Amino acid sequence: xxxxxFFSPRPPGQLRPILAVVLLVALFYGAAHFWVTAGESPPSxxxxxxxxxxxxxxxxGPAAGVAPRPDAPTAPVTRPPTPPYxxxxxxxxxxxxxxxxxxxxxxxxxGVNELVAAxxxxxxxxxxxxxNRYRFTLRTADGRxxxxxxxTGPLDVWEVxxxxxxxxxxxKLDIPVRTEVVEIGAELQVSLHQAMKRVGESPGLVGQxxxxxxxxxxxxxxxxxxxxxxxxxxxxxxxxxxxxYGRLLAAEYNSQKLGTFRVYAFTPEARPGKPKPGELxxxxxxxxEDGQSAKKLFLKTPLKFARVSSKFDLKRKHPILKYTRAxxxxxxAAKTGTPVWSMAAGVVRKAAFERGFGNLVVVDHRNGxxxxxAHLHRFAKGLKAGQVVEQxxxxxxxxxxxxxxxxxxxxxxxxxxxxxxxxxxxxxxDAPVPARSMAAFKKQVAQWKTRLAAxxxxxxxxxxxxxxxxxxxxxxxxxxxxxxxxxxxxxxTPSARVSAAP
Numbered sequence: 098x099x100x101x102x103f104f105s106p107r108p109p110g111q112l113r114p115i116l117a118v119v120l121l122v123a124l125f126y127g128a129a130h131f132w133v134t135a136g137e138s139p140p141s142x143x144x145x146x147x148x149x150x151x152x153x154x155x156x157x158g159p160a161a162g163v164a165p166r167p168d169a170p171t172a173p174v175t176r177p178p179t180p181p182y183x184x185x186x187x188x189x190x191x192x193x194x195x196x197x198x199x200x201x202x203x204x205x206x207x208g209v210n211e212l213v214a215a216x217x218x219x220x221x222x223x224x225x226x227x228x229n230r231y232r233f234t235l236r237t238a239d240g241r242x243x244x245x246x247x248x249t250g251p252l253d254v255w256e257v258x259x260x261x262x263x264x265x266x267x268x269k270l271d272i273p274v275r276t277e278v279v280e281i282g283a284e285l286q287v288s289l290h291q292a293m294k295r296v297g298e299s300p301g302l303v304g305q306x307x308x309x310x311x312x313x314x315x316x317x318x319x320x321x322x323x324x325x326x327x328x329x330x331x332x333x334x335x336x337x338x339x340x341x342y343g344r345l346l347a348a349e350y351n352s353q354k355l356g357t358f359r360v361y362a363f364t365p366e367a368r369p370g371k372p373k374p375g376e377l378x379x380x381x382x383x384x385x386e387d388g389q390s391a392k393k394l395f396l397k398t399p400l401k402f403a404r405v406s407s408k409f410d411l412k413r414k415h416p417i418l419k420y421t422r423a424x425x426x427x428x429x430a431a432k433t434g435t436p437v438w439s440m441a442a443g444v445v446r447k448a449a450f451e452r453g454f455g456n457l458v459v460v461d462h463r464n465g466x467x468x469x470x471a472h473l474h475r476f477a478k479g480l481k482a483g484q485v486v487e488q489x490x491x492x493x494x495x496x497x498x499x500x501x502x503x504x505x506x507x508x509x510x511x512x513x514x515x516x517x518x519x520x521x522x523x524x525x526x527d528a529p530v531p532a533r534s535m536a537a538f539k540k541q542v543a544q545w546k547t548r549l550a551a552x553x554x555x556x557x558x559x560x561x562x563x564x565x566x567x568x569x570x571x572x573x574x575x576x577x578x579x580x581x582x583x584x585x586x587x588x589x590t591p592s593a594r595v596s597a598a599p
Contacts, residue, residue: 182243183235191227204233205240212242212257215265220247220255251340274335276343280548282327285320286557292326296555302330305345309360309383311489312393312526314350321353327552329545344381347545359549360384360391361542365534382527386546388538390527395440395519396489399470399508400431425516426469426509433474433504435495439486440468440508448480448492454507455499458492469509472501 185202189195196209204212213222226249233245242265245257254270281302283292293303306328307316331343349359364381383391443462451457456473458480474496486492497504510519530538 179237183237186232189225189227189229195222195225203235203240208241211265215257215267219267219269251335272335274333276331276333279332280552282552283555284557285324286322286561289316302342306348309345309348310350310358311396312391313358315398319354323353325351325554327549347549349549359386361545363538365531384530388530388535390529392527394525399438399440400435426507427519429506431495433496436491437470437493437506438489439492441488445482445484447482448476453500465513467511471507472496472499
């Protein structure tokens, strides 16, 4: 049994030691707790740094100006759904096939195959070229096309569309065009090409003008400053866009050196009754004012723009062999790659590498005449012996193969086995306007001639910048320095020898 005196009140002097002990214990405990927890930071109730906060989706985060509660759950990030369709518009890259190009834009292999099948018989994608424009609508769920448009030119457009039966149907669009006859006249200062640019016309019209006068004028050496030309030509438009030049209806060239030349387009009437065996169909041709054909048996030159660098000469010193050797032809200096024409219709007798001639084309005109085109850079695509060629048909490109000191065409002509000077050949003209069509021809010529005479001439400025077109024979892509005496293409082997000298 406890002593009752223990629970009895004590005097204040006896409580002080007890309270002192309790206070010391409490202080000791507090110091120990502070020591153990020193360096620990309490959880922050402020906002986290921006780099660590989850991204807020517009419309889903907290209202502006309201701070989120520290213990509030973070809303999940959501993204907009993929649209069911996607529009694509682009141009075909030079280093990709159409299939690879479409696949790059998300079209599935199945989608490409069904597109090719839909266009079968209308357009072959093997004819596709870099720069062709296309656009389509893609169904993103399965990577298949619902609408497709492909353009190879302003008038060559194909469309494919998916119908209600989920099948693709293709068609070529009929692009509406209009044709206008325009009048053009200008004076030359530097070149025909420069004069045409000055009046806002394209080089394509230069080619047409050169073509219709190719039997009478050499547009490299004949033009002089002050020459003038007038042209009536068709222009074909789609909307307000010029698509191409149409027919050249009439043209006049006034040469200070050779006089005035005029040509007129005309289509003679067909002969009544059944055509005779071997009779050629009636086509549009170019005729002089008196009804004679502008076309001659041979062209004046076998290429559009070139200068004569070496004439026919029986006593010329050869530039490579360094001794006197007959030059049995005419050399035309021109840039490597300049197109070379057949001077008249005929049959290709040779298209092969031929020793000093280099790449050589020989055309048999079946009237005792052979024409030779030597030192070609390369032949026209597909050209081979036995092939029939027409006058002005491409046979090759100017080069410097064989025994050559630079890019040029060596042109030679044989008549009945002997070499003749091509510049002295008598050029007989083709068939004139038939008598049955002469009245209609004269009526049309009277109209065109009056209209040509009324075309104003745009005069040339006193000084005009030098032209930089393909007519400059000094520019070429051949390496500097003297070429090798026998500049044969790799792998070339001499063919059966043709008796000739370059």
